Amino acid sequence: MIKKGDNVYVVTGKERGKTGRVLKVIREIGRVVVEGVNVHKKHMRPKKQxxxxxxxxxxxxxxxxxxxxxxxxxxxxxxxxxxxxxxxxTRTCKKCKGEV
Ligand SMILES: [Zn+2]
Structure with a gap:
């Protein structure tokens, strides 16, 4: 149901209440990556000495x-x-019945 580029609202978890744009949908495992939500810092090793x-x-x-x-x-x-x-x-909104 969710497509890349959709705006979503987080309903549960510690990121609850945040909204963001869907960057990636991983259908096989039912997960989405949302911009600015569930952000973690990652240390990148230097490529060269x-x-x-x-x-x-x-x-x-x-x-x-x-x-x-x-x-x-x-x-x-x-x-x-x-x-x-x-x-x-066609994907339709259940509230306004509009095509989205
Ligand atoms: Zn609507």
């Missing part, structure tokens, strides 16, 4: 059930449904 190691911030994936989509049409936190029009599947 004499170089300094770097600390980079990376967003870790989280379970898709921990987030809700923020509808781009009505701006409400919602679940998405699907409707079939002939052979075409």
């Amino acid at each position: 004499g170089q300094k190691g770097e600390i980079v911030s990376v967003s870790r994936s989280m379970n898709v059930s921990n987030v809700m989509i923020v509808c781009s049409k009505c701006g409400q936190r919602t679940r998405m449904g699907h409707t079939m029009t002939g052979d075409t599947k």
Whole structure:
């Protein structure tokens, strides 16, 4: 249901209440990576001798059930449904019924 680029709201866990954009969807394991959410610092080893190691911030994936989509049409936190029009599947917001 969730696609890359969606805005999502975190409903549970320590990041609860945060919103962010979906950077990556890992369908096989039902996880998403959300920009600015579940950020961990990662120490990068220097690539060459004499170089300094770097600390980079990376967003870790989280379970898709921990987030809700923020509808781009009505701006409400919602679940998405699907409707079939002939052979075409459209994703629709359950609140405003708009196509998203
Ligand atoms: Zn909506």
